[in-house]
Amino acid sequence: MERSGRKTIIAVENLTARFGDNTIFQDVSFEVYEGEIFVILGGSGCGKSTLMKHMIGLYETASGKVMIHGVDITKADERLLKKTRLNVGVAFQSGGLFGSMTLAENVALPLQEYTELSREAIDLVVKMKLGMVNLAGYENHLPEELSGGMKKRAGLARAMALDPAVLFFDEPSAGLDPITSAELDSLIKSIRAGIRTTMVIVTHELQSIFSIADRIIMLDKAAKGIIAEGDPRWLKDNSTDPRVTAFFNRKVLEQEGQGT
Amino acid sequence: MDSQKTYNIHVREEGGGKTLLSLSGRIEIGNLHLFLSEADGLVHQVSPGSVRVDLSRVEYLDSAGALGLLQLEDGAKARSISLQFVNMTEEARRIMGLINREALSMKPFAGEKRSNIIEQIGEGSLRILNDFVSIMTFLGDLLTALARSFFHPRVVRLEDVLFYMKRAGVDGLPIVGLISFLLGLIIAFMSSLQLKQFGANIYVASLVGVAMVSELGPIMTAIIVAGRSGSAFAAEIGTMKVNEEVDALVTMGFDPTQFLAVPKVLAAMVAVPILTLYSDFFGIVGGLVVGVLGLDLTVYTYIQETMTVISVTSILKSLLKSVVFAVLIAGIGCQRGFQVRGGAQAVGSATTSAVVAGIFLIVVTDSAFAILFTYI
Numbered sequence: 001m002e003r004s005g006r007k008t009i010i011a012v013e014n015l016t017a018r019f020g021d022n023t024i025f026q027d028v029s030f031e032v033y034e035g036e037i038f039v040i041l042g043g044s045g046c047g048k049s050t051l052m053k054h055m056i057g058l059y060e061t062a063s064g065k066v067m068i069h070g071v072d073i074t075k076a077d078e079r080l081l082k083k084t085r086l087n088v089g090v091a092f093q094s095g096g097l098f099g100s101m102t103l104a105e106n107v108a109l110p111l112q113e114y115t116e117l118s119r120e121a122i123d124l125v126v127k128m129k130l131g132m133v134n135l136a137g138y139e140n141h142l143p144e145e146l147s148g149g150m151k152k153r154a155g156l157a158r159a160m161a162l163d164p165a166v167l168f169f170d171e172p173s174a175g176l177d178p179i180t181s182a183e184l185d186s187l188i189k190s191i192r193a194g195i196r197t198t199m200v201i202v203t204h205e206l207q208s209i210f211s212i213a214d215r216i217i218m219l220d221k222a223a224k225g226i227i228a229e230g231d232p233r234w235l236k237d238n239s240t241d242p243r244v245t246a247f248f249n250r251k252v253l254e255q256e257g258q259g260t
Numbered sequence: 261m262d263s264q265k266t267y268n269i270h271v272r273e274e275g276g277g278k279t280l281l282s283l284s285g286r287i288e289i290g291n292l293h294l295f296l297s298e299a300d301g302l303v304h305q306v307s308p309g310s311v312r313v314d315l316s317r318v319e320y321l322d323s324a325g326a327l328g329l330l331q332l333e334d335g336a337k338a339r340s341i342s343l344q345f346v347n348m349t350e351e352a353r354r355i356m357g358l359i360n361r362e363a364l365s366m367k368p369f370a371g372e373k374r375s376n377i378i379e380q381i382g383e384g385s386l387r388i389l390n391d392f393v394s395i396m397t398f399l400g401d402l403l404t405a406l407a408r409s410f411f412h413p414r415v416v417r418l419e420d421v422l423f424y425m426k427r428a429g430v431d432g433l434p435i436v437g438l439i440s441f442l443l444g445l446i447i448a449f450m451s452s453l454q455l456k457q458f459g460a461n462i463y464v465a466s467l468v469g470v471a472m473v474s475e476l477g478p479i480m481t482a483i484i485v486a487g488r489s490g491s492a493f494a495a496e497i498g499t500m501k502v503n504e505e506v507d508a509l510v511t512m513g514f515d516p517t518q519f520l521a522v523p524k525v526l527a528a529m530v531a532v533p534i535l536t537l538y539s540d541f542f543g544i545v546g547g548l549v550v551g552v553l554g555l556d557l558t559v560y561t562y563i564q565e566t567m568t569v570i571s572v573t574s575i576l577k578s579l580l581k582s583v584v585f586a587v588l589i590a591g592i593g594c595q596r597g598f599q600v601r602g603g604a605q606a607v608g609s610a611t612t613s614a615v616v617a618g619i620f621l622i623v624v625t626d627s628a629f630a631i632l633f634t635y636i
Contacts (some may be wrong), residue, residue: 099603106369117293124364125292128327131363139368144602163289163322194358195323196351 006033009166009198010055015064017050024050025224027064030217032166037192037199037212039232043247044060048202049093051219052168055200057081068166086114089159089197093170095151096215097143103130103154105138110161133187149180153187160191166198167191173205185211206248210236214245218244265294267318269302277309284317287325295325299332303339311336316347326355330364398517398595402525402587405518409526420523421530427533428489428524428590433538436484440539443476444468444546452555461555467563468547473570477540478578479626482585485532486618490593493524494614497597498607506598521594525587532586533579540578581629588621 010032017024024047032038040048053059055066057073065072072085090096097106107126111117117125131137133153143151152172159167172188173181185208192199203209209216209232214237218228220243228235228244236248263611267285274280281302287295313332315321321329329345329352377381409416452464497520500506509516544566551557596614600606 100605111289115289115292117289121293121296124327124331125289125324127364127366128323128359131360131366132323132358134360136360136363136366136371141369142602160323163324190358194354 006036008032009034009069010200011065011067012055013065013067014053015051015066016062017047017054017059018062023062023224025219028219028225029064030226030229032198032200033215034198035192035196036186036214037201039209039213040200040202040219041204041209041214041216041232043204043221046219048204049170050220052170052200052202056088056168057085075171086162087165088168089162089164089166089168090168091152091155091159091172093142093152093174094148095155097151097154097158099143102140102142103135103146103157106143106154107158107161110158114162125161129160130154132191133157134158134183149176149184152176156187159198160195163195166196166200169199169201171202171204172205178207181205181208182211188212189219203244218247265291267291267295269298271302271306273543279306279309280314281311282314282317284319286320287318287328288320288322289324292324292328295328299328300335303332303335303341306341310342310344313343313345313350314347314348315345318349318352320623321352321355323355323358324555326352326359327364330356330359330361348579393593394599396593397593398598401517402521402591402594405515405522406525408518409522415518416526417519417523421527424489424524424527425531427484427492428528430537431625432485432488432531432535435480435488436535436539437542439480439484440472440477440542441546443480444543445550446546447471447476447543448547448550449554452550456555461551461557462561462565464551464555465547465557465562466569469544469566469569470574472540472543472547473578475573475626477543478536478582478585479622481532481536481539481582482589482622483619485528485535485586486589486593486615486622487530490525490589490614490618491611493590493593494596494610495607497521497594498610501552501598501600502603502607516598517594521598524594525590528572528586528590529583533582533591536578536582537575540575577629577633581626584625584629588625589618592618592621 008031009242012031013029015028016026028051040051041046045234050059054061055068057066057076060186061074064074064076068084069087071080073081078086097103098109104123104126107123107129111122111125115122126139127136130138133156135150135153135157137156138146138150143154146154149182156167156169156172159169169188174182176184188199188201189212191197201208201212215230215234216228216232217226218235220227223243227238227241232248239245239248267283267287270282270284272280272282300525313327318325320629333343333345448464448468448579452466455461455463455467469503497506506516506520509519547566548559551562552559593614596610596617600610
């Protein structure tokens with residue numbers, strides 16, 4: 001499990017995803033190391049979110065393995081899968097908050113279910129988690145009363161409720177203004193620095209990628225698989241693959257254009 | 261997550277009012293409650309003075325553990341004990357840095373305000389009034405849209421009308437047929453028990469015929485359609501509302517009532533009367549089965565007797581009723597859908613309310629028709 005001195009947390013081996021006859025990607029293999037921010041990247045429709053949902057066992061794989069902490073979740077039974085999932089937090093694209101519950105109840109739910117903490121201790125932890133994502137004071141608000149960015153942050157607070165070893169985050173900056181999105185990026189970085197959680201993030205926002213990612217993989221729709229893997233800053237300058245350089249450079253140009 | 265104690269607190273009096281607490285092991289979310297109560301006890305035990313907390317042997321600290329340490333510090337501060345963490349690792353420092361202490365003591369912003377009983381009664385009354393107003397407004401909208409569709413048939417989305425006719429009509433045939441058949445069977449059977457005593461078996465046919473055509477056929481069909489289609493209309497439009505599809509229609513310049521409600525209402529206006537005829541027929545067949553098998557009537561006499569009590573007018577009245585029921589069911593279904601605000605739960609209550617209000621309106625209107633038809 002050790003390679004270049006770093007511990008592997010997630011290993012994806014020859015994963016193939018198929019919906020009916022439509023193959024989304026095939027034979028995808030990569031590893032995520034402990035404590036890193038790992039970004040899955042690619043254009044629309046290349047299967048980024050699908051790959052993430054396979055990694056957390058929401059979709060059934062056509063073939064291949066997904067090992068989290070050495071457990072193959074594609075073959076694990078319900079009990080083992082549940083145990084593995086307790087070590088994994090997922091923040092969904094639009095928050096995935098339960099609309100009928102207040103924010104405090106949303107965050108408290110995993111604590112009530114999986115710990116034996118008293119009500120007071122749970123309240124305290126909830127306040128702390130909401131404080132971490134800058135939502136202190138919003139305990140009694142319903143999700144519908146929040147903006148999109150706040151919902152994402154609340155979803156993140158809920159995903160972090162049990163301090164999971166791995167945190168998945170689907171499109172943290174989609175639909176957010178650049179300032180809110182930058183704030184969320186720095187929040188992600190400070191959480192990683194504080195709790196040393198391994199993060200797997202799906203995004204296509206270049207600005208986020210350069211500011212947070214330690215390593216990336218880039219998926220491509222036509223290739224049905226990974227076309228680049230490594231440090232995004234290095235790839236941007238050194239990749240010889242025209243698809244990779246086109247992705248980075250066009251996006252960078254676009255952003256410079258927006259900036260002026 | 262297990263809640264075993266995986267940490268240890270060692271207390272050593274150092275003299276001169278000084279105490280050293282050595283923490284070791286794992287302080288994490290699974291045992292936060294144990295840690296909090298133990299720390300609270302310790303703070304009350306040690307004599308006021310200064311306390312040093314040695315963290316050098318803490319193996320693991322998650323954010324909940326860091327919270328526990330902060331609570332320990334606050335507890336000490338409240339009792340004027342000066343508390344100092346020593347040998348804190350860089351990692352522990354970073355985790356504690358993540359915790360926003362103001363957030364812990366911050367009062368929640370006012371969420372939903374609780375109102376007292378008088379306010380609640382007032383709000384409830386206003387709600388009923390507003391509900392009535394919004395139903396009437398919607399009905400006005402709907403009738404205008406229907407009138408427009410009548411004069412400009414091209415604005416009607418015909419494919420939608422056909423689609424909903426299939427959903428509300430054709431797909432409902434089996435259940436309407438079955439229920440009406442059983443209903444006819446039950447009426448015939450129960451009434452025959454009484455009529456047998458007078459040798460008036462033959463009147464079972466007229467009773468079933470009159471009951472089905474003038475009352476039970478239209479009303480049962482309407483109730484089944486309210487349950488099947490009224491609820492479906494409310495859920496469909498409600499979900500569109502939640503997904504901002506209705507807003508999209510408005511911004512594109514469509515009238516949501518015309519676009520979404522009119523096809524459903526038109527479809528129901530065609531489908532429900534046909535279903536009613538079908539229901540009448542199956543009810544009479546149900547009665548016929550009892551008459552022939554249980555009461556020794558012939559098929560011919562049963563039908564003859566039925567024909568004498570059912571007139572064309574009574575069938576027309578039944579159809580008129582069912583058209584009105586159709587407008588009410590589909591209309592209330594759409595109106596409840598348009599009322600949805602919020603999320604999944606709101607769609608659920610709109611669906612329930614569409615069925616309940618639909619059935620209520622059917623029964624009230626039916627009573628009105630009973631009086632109307634008697635005097636006309």
